[in-house]
Amino acid sequence: MSTDTDHGLEITGDVADDQRRDRRIRRFLFGCTSITVLTTIAIFAVLFDNTWGFFFDATFSQWVRTSVLNLGVEGLTQRVSFIEFFTDTEWRPSHADDPRYGIPTLLAGTLLITVGAAFLAIPVGTAGALYLSEYASVRTRKYLKPTLEILAGVPTIVYGFFAVSFVTPVLLRPLLEIFGLSIGRNNALSAMVVVGVMTIPMVMSISEDAMNAVPDELRNGAYALGASKYSVSMNVVLPASISGVFASYILAVSRAIGETMAVTLAAGATANFTGNPLAEVQTMTAYMVTSARSTALVGSITYQSLFAVGLALFLITLVANLVNDYVKRRYREVYQ
Amino acid sequence: MTMATNETEETGGRNDSEPLISTEVTSSETGRGSRADETVLETRNLDVYYGDEQALQDVSAEIPEHKVTAIIGPSGCGKSTFLRSINRMNDQIDVARADGEVLFHEKNVYDEDVDPVALRRKIGQVFQKPNPFPKSIRDNVAYGLKIQGKEVTDEAIERALKQAALYEEVKDKLNSSGLDLSGGQQQRLCIARAIAPDPEVLLMDEPTSALDPVAASKIEDLISELAREYTVVIVTHNMQQAARISDKTAVFLTGGKLVEFGNTNKIFENPDHQEVEDYITGKFG
Amino acid sequence: MSLDTGSDLLSDVDLTWVKRKELLFHVLLFSAAMFGVAMLALLIFDILIETAYGVLILGIDVGTFLTSGASRTWEQAGLLPAIIGSIWLVFLTLILSFVLGVSTATYLEEYAPRNRTTRLIEANLTNLAGVPSVAYGLLALGVFVNGFRMGEILLAGALALSLLVVPIVIVASQEALRAVPDGMRNGSLATGATRWQTIRGVVIPSALPGIVTGTILALARAIGETAPLIMVGAVLEARSTPDPTSLFGSMPTMIYYWAFRPVTEFHNLAALAILVLLIILVGMYGLAFFVRNHYETRV
Ligand SMILES: Nc1ncnc2c1ncn2[C@@H]1O[C@H](COP(=O)(O)OP(=O)(O)OP(=O)(O)O)[C@@H](O)[C@H]1O
Ligand SMILES: [Mg+2]
Numbered sequence: 001m002s003t004d005t006d007h008g009l010e011i012t013g014d015v016a017d018d019q020r021r022d023r024r025i026r027r028f029l030f031g032c033t034s035i036t037v038l039t040t041i042a043i044f045a046v047l048f049d050n051t052w053g054f055f056f057d058a059t060f061s062q063w064v065r066t067s068v069l070n071l072g073v074e075g076l077t078q079r080v081s082f083i084e085f086f087t088d089t090e091w092r093p094s095h096a097d098d099p100r101y102g103i104p105t106l107l108a109g110t111l112l113i114t115v116g117a118a119f120l121a122i123p124v125g126t127a128g129a130l131y132l133s134e135y136a137s138v139r140t141r142k143y144l145k146p147t148l149e150i151l152a153g154v155p156t157i158v159y160g161f162f163a164v165s166f167v168t169p170v171l172l173r174p175l176l177e178i179f180g181l182s183i184g185r186n187n188a189l190s191a192m193v194v195v196g197v198m199t200i201p202m203v204m205s206i207s208e209d210a211m212n213a214v215p216d217e218l219r220n221g222a223y224a225l226g227a228s229k230y231s232v233s234m235n236v237v238l239p240a241s242i243s244g245v246f247a248s249y250i251l252a253v254s255r256a257i258g259e260t261m262a263v264t265l266a267a268g269a270t271a272n273f274t275g276n277p278l279a280e281v282q283t284m285t286a287y288m289v290t291s292a293r294s295t296a297l298v299g300s301i302t303y304q305s306l307f308a309v310g311l312a313l314f315l316i317t318l319v320a321n322l323v324n325d326y327v328k329r330r331y332r333e334v335y336q
Numbered sequence: 337m338t339m340a341t342n343e344t345e346e347t348g349g350r351n352d353s354e355p356l357i358s359t360e361v362t363s364s365e366t367g368r369g370s371r372a373d374e375t376v377l378e379t380r381n382l383d384v385y386y387g388d389e390q391a392l393q394d395v396s397a398e399i400p401e402h403k404v405t406a407i408i409g410p411s412g413c414g415k416s417t418f419l420r421s422i423n424r425m426n427d428q429i430d431v432a433r434a435d436g437e438v439l440f441h442e443k444n445v446y447d448e449d450v451d452p453v454a455l456r457r458k459i460g461q462v463f464q465k466p467n468p469f470p471k472s473i474r475d476n477v478a479y480g481l482k483i484q485g486k487e488v489t490d491e492a493i494e495r496a497l498k499q500a501a502l503y504e505e506v507k508d509k510l511n512s513s514g515l516d517l518s519g520g521q522q523q524r525l526c527i528a529r530a531i532a533p534d535p536e537v538l539l540m541d542e543p544t545s546a547l548d549p550v551a552a553s554k555i556e557d558l559i560s561e562l563a564r565e566y567t568v569v570i571v572t573h574n575m576q577q578a579a580r581i582s583d584k585t586a587v588f589l590t591g592g593k594l595v596e597f598g599n600t601n602k603i604f605e606n607p608d609h610q611e612v613e614d615y616i617t618g619k620f621g
Numbered sequence: 622m623s624l625d626t627g628s629d630l631l632s633d634v635d636l637t638w639v640k641r642k643e644l645l646f647h648v649l650l651f652s653a654a655m656f657g658v659a660m661l662a663l664l665i666f667d668i669l670i671e672t673a674y675g676v677l678i679l680g681i682d683v684g685t686f687l688t689s690g691a692s693r694t695w696e697q698a699g700l701l702p703a704i705i706g707s708i709w710l711v712f713l714t715l716i717l718s719f720v721l722g723v724s725t726a727t728y729l730e731e732y733a734p735r736n737r738t739t740r741l742i743e744a745n746l747t748n749l750a751g752v753p754s755v756a757y758g759l760l761a762l763g764v765f766v767n768g769f770r771m772g773e774i775l776l777a778g779a780l781a782l783s784l785l786v787v788p789i790v791i792v793a794s795q796e797a798l799r800a801v802p803d804g805m806r807n808g809s810l811a812t813g814a815t816r817w818q819t820i821r822g823v824v825i826p827s828a829l830p831g832i833v834t835g836t837i838l839a840l841a842r843a844i845g846e847t848a849p850l851i852m853v854g855a856v857l858e859a860r861s862t863p864d865p866t867s868l869f870g871s872m873p874t875m876i877y878y879w880a881f882r883p884v885t886e887f888h889n890l891a892a893l894a895i896l897v898l899l900i901i902l903v904g905m906y907g908l909a910f911f912v913r914n915h916y917e918t919r920v
Contacts, residue, residue, distance in 0.1 A: 014485045015454040015813075022817040029728035032721050033742060036791070039784055040745050043756060046763035127653030135650055144654060151661050153838075153906065155845025157873045158664070158895050161880050165888060166667040197660045204657070228639050230646040251751070258753025260848040261873075265880055285755050289851045292758075298767050306852075310759040314752065321751040325744060425811060430735060457813030467804035469823050479822065480812040529812065539811075 047314055050307030053299065055080050079301065085308070089273040091282070093305045094291070101305065103312060105273045109188070109281035113263055114256040116192025116277060117199060121252050124196075125203025126238075126245060132204065133211035134233050145205075152201035159198050160265030163190040167266070181278060186268030189277040194262045199252040206251060210244020211237050247327040254320035258313065260285035284313045376401040376567050377422060377537060382436035384417050384426065384592070391417040392592040394436075399537075399584070404559060404568045406578035406600065409588030410615065415571040418588070419539045422569070423459040424452040440537075457484050460530035464542040466522035468514035468529070473497075473506050476514040476525055480533035492532060499565075500528035501558050520551025527558065531566065538562060540570040544577070556581050575616060579604050587612045665899075672896050675889025686893060690860040691875065695886040700894050702859040703875040706775065707844055707901075709863060710871055713779035714786055714843050719836055721783075722790030726832075729791075730798040731820050750788040757785040758852025766853055773854030775869035781849040786839045793835020797828040830916035837909040841902055847873035872898045 053059035056076045058066070063076065080101045088102025132141060168183065168190040176183055183189065214237050222232045238245070268280035269290045282290075288306050297303060377399040384392040391414045399405050407415045417426070424445060426432040437444045445455050460480075468476050477496050478488045486492075493510070497503035502524040506517070514525050523543055530538060540559070544552035559581050562568055572578050578585055578600065585603040587596045589611055596603060596612045607613045675681045681695075689699030733739040761781035765771045801824050809819040825832075850871055851857075857878035859870020872894060879891035 015451050015457065018485075018815045018818060019451060019453060022815040025817045026728070026732050029724045029732060032724035033728045033733075035721060036725055036746055036749060036787065037742060039760075039787075040749060042764060043752065043760045046760050046768075047756075050763060124653045124656050127650045128657065131650035131654040135647060136654070144658070147658050147661065150906070151657050153841060153845075153902065154661075154664065155847070155873060155898065155902075157845065157847045157876050157880075158668075158899070161876065161888075161891055161895060162664045162667055164880065165671055165892070166663065170667075197657065200657045204654075228643050230639075230643050233646075233650075254751055258751075258755070260753065260755045261877065265877070285753060285848070288755050288759070289848050292762070292852045292854070293857075306759060307763065310756055314756050317751060317753055317756075318748065321748045324751075325747060423811060425807065428807070428810065453813055453815050455813075456811055460813075461807075461811035463804060463807065463811075465804055467802070467808040469805060469808065470827055479809070479814075483809075483812055483814040483818050483822065526808065529808075533812065 043314065047307050047311040050304050051311045054301065054304035054308040055082070055085070059299075059304075091271040091287070094302050099301070102273075103284075103309065105271045106282060106284045106287055106309060107312075108273050108275070109267065109271065109286070110257055110283040112188050112275060112277065112281060113191045113195060113267060113283060114253055116188065117195035117256045118249070118253055120193065120196030121199040121203050121256075122249055125200045125248070125252070126207055128200065128204045129207035129211060129245070130233050130238065132208045134229065134237060148201040148204060152198070152205075154198070155261075156198065156259060157261040157265070159194040159262040163194045163262060163266035167193050176278070183278045184280060186266065186270075186280045187278050188267050188281045191263045191266035191281075192277065194266055195256050195259050198259070198262065199255055202255060203248045203252050206248035207241070207245040210241035210248070213244065214240040243327055243330055247324050250320055250324040250327065254317050254324065257320065258285065258317050260289055264289050284309045288313075374401045375399065376441065377569075378437075378439040378442075379418075379422075380437040380439065382418075382421060382434065382438060384414070384421050384435075385431075385433045386429070387431040390592060392421070395588075395592070395594045397586055397594055397597050399567065399569060401567050402563055402565070403583040404563045404570060404581050405584040405586065406582035407569065407571045407586045407588065408573070408575065408578050408615075410590060411573075413588040413590050414592035415588055416541050417592070419461070419541050419569065419571055422537075423456050423461055423539060425456075425461065427452055457533065458535050459537040459539060460533070460535035461539040462523070462526050462530050462541070462543045465546055466519060466526050468517070468522050468525050470513065470515055472511045473514050473517070473525060474510040477528050477532050479529055484533050486533055496528040496532035499531055499558075499562065500524045501554060501561075502528055518551070520547045520554060523547060523551070523555060524558070527555070527562075531562070535566065537567045537569065540568065542571050542573060545573060552577075575604075587615065589615065668892050668895050668899070671889050671892030675886070675893055679886055679889060681886075681889060681893060683893070686890070687897075690862075691858040691870070691878075692860075695884060695890055698879075698887070698890055700872065700875060700897060702862050703870045703872045703894070704897070706855075706859060706863045706869045706871040707873075709775055709865060709869070710779050710782055710850075711840050711844050713776065713865060714782045715836070715840060717779060717783035718786045718790050718839070722787045722836070722839075723794050723832055725787075726791045726794030726798060727820060727825070730795055731816065731824065746788050746791055750792060753848075754785050754846055755848040755852060757781050758849030760784065761849065761853050773856075773868055774866050775863050776865045778850045778853045778855060778869060778871070779865070781853050782843045782846060785846065785849060786843050789839040789842065790836050793839065794828070794832045797831025797835065798824060800831060801827045830912050833916075834909045834913040837905055837912070841905040841909070844901065844905070845873055845898065847871075847877055850874050851877070872901075 049060045090100035090102050091105035092100050222236045263283050264286040270280045271282040375398040379397050382395040420426040477493045481488045544555050582600045585600045589595045596609050686699045690702045692698040758781050765777040771777045809823045855874045856868050856870045863869035876891045876894045879887040
């Protein structure tokens with residue numbers, strides 16, 4: 001055995017110290033990583049706990065502490081019925097005499113603006129992506145791509161200001177007057193326009209990535225058959241990259257749903273159950289920021305309603321993100 | 337009890353079959369022995385798998401100290417795998433798994449109590465593609481010393497660069513980036529980096545395949561020089577190179593089998609196996 | 622055309638219609654690509670016009686604007702406390718998110734075994750990056766402001782922004798770490814370095830420019846964020862200079878407040894504030910691009 005000590009390969013000395021430090025750091029880094037998981041759990045827990053407090057007269061944790069742990073389960077007094085929450089078409093939680101809590105009102109506002117924004121961002125973004133990947137010269141790309149990055153980097157509050165100071169009075173109002181229509185300072189249409197504009201870079205850059213991943217052999221095959229650039233773009237590139245392009249749409253929609261400041265400034269603070277783009281509407285997010293001011297009282301129904309709306313928003317964007325994840329994974333399988 | 341018996345039996349067996357080696361190892365306790373043909377590395381029935389695919393089959397070889405051992409064989413036969421299993425760089429590959437023994441000074445490097453980091457401080461490696469760090473030339477050479485807690489001196493750096501036959505070319509620009517060197521210079525820098533902390537064995541995986549003939553011949557000359565102080569194991573695709581610089585040659589053939597292992601002269605002039613002769617004369621495949 | 626006899630050979634292939642369609646398509650795609658650029662130009666134009674109107678016609682004093690706090694009258698209103706609030710927020714967000722983000726990215730890229738748990742953590746990260754910013758504000762409101770009874774202080778706002786920014790920093794750092802070639806890691810490991818020595822000695826230094834660029838861009842995102850700060854309870858009318866434990870305002874919340882005031886002169890103040898914010902952003906983007914182009918190591 002004495003010869004064994006000579007090879008110096010055991011875990012001793014300097015190496016052992018280095019390895020111990022390595023393990024210590026690995027543990028620290030893992031700790032940091034778990035914080036991200038904790039954040040997700042915390043978001044969900046906080047939203048759920050307070051949403052419980054919206055429907056009943058105590059938050060979930062209060063209820064567990066006081067009723068379940070101490071004296072056996074006490075009956076819960078429900079203050080907002082689920083049926084009202086899911087079906088009522090009025091939303092005015094702070095109303096003194098007749099508060100109403102119908103989330104469809106806010107959902108309609110969010111949906112209206114999201115659909116409108118998608119109608120702008122999807123065609124423009126897809127066409128722009130095709131231009132970038134099939135037509136643009138290297139030089140054009142060199143300038144266009146950073147410009148798009150800037151467009152994506154403009155704070156959303158700035159887009160909101162742009163909507164009320166330019167889009168509505170300078171672009172939309174004169175245009176609508178031609179048709180004999182009029183709009184107020186706040187309207188869903190201007191929100192659609194700015195949210196559409198701010199999601200264009202997202203659609204464009206993700207779609208373009210997908211189009212670039214289409215192998216050139218496919219294009220050349222079509223060109224060899226005498227196809228025009230138009231038909232290669234529409235019949236080869238677009239179909240081949242469709243899942244990636246689709247993923248960009250989902251991401252843009254998810255972004256539009258969660259968009260807050262531009263929508264608050266542009267579309268206003270009046271909850272309206274309507275599909276009229278010229279009307280003033282309130283989205284889920286807009287409700288949250290406009291009401292956060294008037295909710296000093298923790299536990300008040302208005303305060304709790306923020307979380308109920310927040311939970312609904314969180315779940316909707318979660319679903320969108322999961323779908324996007326799924327689509328993206330499928331599209332990775334195709335060419336890699 | 338039974339274990340002890342087994343151990344004595346095993347040692348006894350080893351002594352019976354290879355009495356010479358056993359005594360030599362005991363005599364080399366002082367470190368660098370200078371006696372010829374002392375075995376420093378030995379593999380016994382080494383199998384390496386990548387997932388379900390077997391890359392090495394039952395490889396047994398003894399690598400002599402202070403000699404150049406060349407590993408040759410067709411592409412995909414497991415030469416790199418063999419090299420990586422010696423310094424346990426295969427640990428980095430998730431699906432890789434090794435059976436059998438790799439003995440370094442009679443100690444199985446796959447034993448539980450062996451730290452691969454400690455092992456790699458004694459067995460350096462040079463890669464096929466030069467991979468200098470994006471640091472100055474000096475910091476590249478000093479890297480191993482720093483990592484291993486050894487003192488970084490100008491002399492140590494100079495010595496390593498001289499051994500790697502690079503010193504004259506870079507002595508005036510030790511602070512410029514290692515990435516600014518030519519490919520051949522980069523490879524010599526990587527050799528200097530590997531030998532600076534003074535390992536016992538130097539593993540080289542096709543160190544000249546990415547280089548032009550002039551740079552390659554510089555490194556070839558260097559390898560013969562290095563064998564005075566280090567045990568060199570070199571993988572090469574170039575038969576002439578193997579014949580020129582090595583003392584021993586191992587021929588792997590497809591399937592990860594070590595077909596023949598012996599003195600380079602013998603392998604190239606009069607191999608025992610017909611397949612080896614076919615491979616060397618280019619008739620293989 | 623009649624002289625061009627060489628084209629007789631192909632005269633039976635009528636390409637005029639195809640060519641016209643091709644041209645139309647090209648123009649269409651080009652306009653789509655330029656639409657965003659045009660909107661950006663309009664946006665900047667609008668801000669400049671509103672600012673110019675405010676300064677030149679209404680006579681907003683830029684000096685007063687940059688050195689005083691919010692006020693009931695637009696002539697005396699200024700942005701200084703909001704600017705300082707934003708600087709504090711970005712600074713604290715940097716401190717809170719950089720180490721956390723880079724550490725997580727390092728764990729995921731360099732240490733984490735490729736198994737289900739790791740895949741789940743990564744999926745969760747992409748999901749977190751997609752959570753609307755207002756939800757982070759709600760989290761901070763529930764946990765820090767009211768849960769820990771911190772109150773509506775600047776630190777709570779910085780915590781909300783950090784939670785928001787960490788996933789972005791992580792994803793950017795992961796990309797930078799992934800760009801470091803494996804040959805570099807192997808070179809270090811084969812020299813007898815431990816994982817951590819390899820990371821510290823070789824991997825992080827090579828990835829640092831990418832990590833720094835990503836972090837600056839993430840902070841640029843943070844400085845323009847409004848919703849989480851409003852949720853946390855930022856003071857919309859920032860009158861006095863904040864510190865981390867005081868009530869606070871920020872540039873975007875100030876813009877929000879002014880944009881909503883009925884007196885239109887405040888809208889011009891908002892435009893001026895936007896201009897200041899955009900100039901700061903351009904500076905941050907410039908810095909990010911500089912780091913990216915200047916320090917990126919060739920490999
Ligand atoms: N990381 C890996 N994962 C899975 N299989 C691998 C891996 N590395 C090598 N292999 C497989 O192991 C076998 C031997 O590979 P190895 O790289 O050792 O060959 P080689 O002799 O070095 O070839 P070459 O001369 O081309 O470098 C090959 O069949 C290869 O496909
Ligand atoms: Mg190889």
